[in-house]
Amino acid sequence: xxxxxxxxxxxxxxxxxxxxxxxxxxxxxxxxxxxxxxxxxxxxxxxxxxxxxxxxxxxxxxxxxxxxxxxxxxxxxxxxxxxxxxxxxxxxxxxxxxxxxxxxxxxxxxxxxxxxxxxxxxxxxxxxxxxxxxxxxxxxxxxxxxxxxxxxxxxxxxxxxxxxxxxxxxxxxxxxxxxxxxxxxxxxxxxxxxxxxxxxxxxxxxxxxxxxxxxxxxxxxxxxxxxxxxxxxxxxxxxxxxxxxxxxxxxxxxxxxxxxxxxxxxxxxxxxxxxxxxxxxxxxxxxxxxxxxxxxxxxxxxxxxxxxxxxxxxxxxxxxxxxxxxxxxxxxxxxxxxxxxxxxxxxxxxxxxxxxxxxxxxxxxxxxxxxxxxxxxxxxxxxxxxxxx
Ligand code: SF4
Numbered sequence: 038x039x040x041x042x043x044x045x046x047x048x049x050x051x052x053x054x055x056x057x058x059x060x061x062x063x064x065x066x067x068x069x070x071x072x073x074x075x076x077x078x079x080x081x082x083x084x085x086x087x088x089x090x091x092x093x094x095x096x097x098x099x100x101x102x103x104x105x106x107x108x109x110x111x112x113x114x115x116x117x118x119x120x121x122x123x124x125x126x127x128x129x130x131x132x133x134x135x136x137x138x139x140x141x142x143x144x145x146x147x148x149x150x151x152x153x154x155x156x157x158x159x160x161x162x163x164x165x166x167x168x169x170x171x172x173x174x175x176x177x178x179x180x181x182x183x184x185x186x187x188x189x190x191x192x193x194x195x196x197x198x199x200x201x202x203x204x205x206x207x208x209x210x211x212x213x214x215x216x217x218x219x220x221x222x223x224x225x226x227x228x229x230x231x232x233x234x235x236x237x238x239x240x241x242x243x244x245x246x247x248x249x250x251x252x253x254x255x256x257x258x259x260x261x262x263x264x265x266x267x268x269x270x271x272x273x274x275x276x277x278x279x280x281x282x283x284x285x286x287x288x289x290x291x292x293x294x295x296x297x298x299x300x301x302x303x304x305x306x307x308x309x310x311x312x313x314x315x316x317x318x319x320x321x322x323x324x325x326x327x328x329x330x331x332x333x334x335x336x337x338x339x340x341x342x343x344x345x346x347x348x349x350x351x352x353x354x355x356x357x358x359x360x361x362x363x364x365x366x367x368x369x370x371x372x373x374x375x376x377x378x379x380x381x382x383x384x385x386x387x388x389x390x391x392x393x394x395x396x397x398x399x400x401x402x403x404x405x406x407x408x409x410x411x412x413x414x415x416x417x418x419x420x421x422x423x424x425x426x
Contacts, residue, residue: 040091040287041114043073044298045099045107046320049134053167053237056229058300058318059097065320069298070106074113075327076297076316081117083332084295084305089118091125091284098154100130104139108146114297115147125189125283127152132170132178140178140185150282151182152191152222158209162198165243166226166234172212179216189280191220196254198226199234199243206254207261214265219280223258224273225251252406259402272355272405289356290364291349299323299333304340311340342369346376350398350415354408359391359399373398380414 047066048059092114099107107128127150128143155175157163163171182190192213196206213221228235228245237243259269267275271289274282287294296303300318314337317323326333346369353360365373374381384390389404389411404411
């Protein structure tokens with residue numbers, strides 16, 4: 038599977054916790070989609086045979102741009118990298134940025150999955166984290182998405198927000214699940230350096246729930262969502278069975294993906310070798326490069342096989358299904374269990390594996406909570422030991 042990611046680096050206004058590559062809408066926005074289409078032409082020369090199974094417009098807030106422009110980009114992607122007939126095509130959308138009509142244009146233009154950023158159903162909390170919308174705005178966007186014909190809808194929620202209680206978080210989940218979205222992404226706030234929220238917390242103006250409170254909220258969320266029919270299939274992602282996000286599964290399966298647009302990251306194979314690369318983070322440099330017919334890449338690195346193996350483990354263990362052992366062996370020509378015996382054994386002693394299906398290496402719920410510690414054991418593997426005759 039190959040996925041295509043399209044980055045739209047604009048938002049109405051920056052949220053207080055955000056360090057994603059996005060800026061408030063400016064004059065470059067009107068020419069950005071034309072630049073994307075130019076990049077697609079350049080990438081087509083690089084990957085003439087590429088076919089895609091999923092497309093994801095993320096950001097930023099893609100829906101701050103006219104829906105017709107996003108559809109134009111999608112058509113260009115489809116022309117260059119023919120999409121599978123059942124391709125999953127997602128657009129991230131924030132409440133207050135898409136009208137009923139815009140959502141209809143997206144749906145009619147081939148978008149079949151919409152991902153709405155709510156974060157919390159509590160208006161005070163939304164204000165505190167700098168979101169530009171209210172819960173009512175979200176409700177409108179949700180209803181319009183359904184009326185526009187979307188039958189695959191994700192809602193993003195967050196826990197660990199400033200001053201947020203477990204009850205408030207649970208209430209948000211209850212309100213959201215009463216709408217029956219097909220997918221829920223439930224992330225914990227990460228306090229990123231140099232964001233306004235970071236400085237407020239550092240100066241004591243804002244207080245975040247402590248580590249234990251955040252862990253309790255996460256547990257509460259997992260239990261509640263599973264009690265109402267949402268299966269946890271990745272650390273922070275839950276779906277009605279059959280509605281797991283195929284695009285994000287491409288990342289967690291460490292398959293190839295091509296990123297288009299400012300700051301977009303890619304992981305692609307070229308002549309049998311795997312490379313990771315990223316486009317420039319400067320909108321102006323991006324526009325200038327594609328205008329001159331140049332690929333707007335800022336960096337490109339070769340990923341050796343051992344690094345790929347570790348990445349497959351690191352990403353694969355995020356899934357509740359775990360890592361398919363046969364896939365690993367077919368991909369790298371070695372058995373995962375025999376290549377990492379010390380890491381497997383160590384975490385066996387700690388009781389962190391789920392042994393319900395021998396075809397997979399899978400963490401149990403406690404293991405998923407301790408993922409970083411588990412991964413350190415795999416990272417410490419001495420591959421040169423393994424290469425000795
Ligand atoms: S809407 Fe999303 S990308 Fe935009 S500022 Fe807020 S968190 Fe960042």
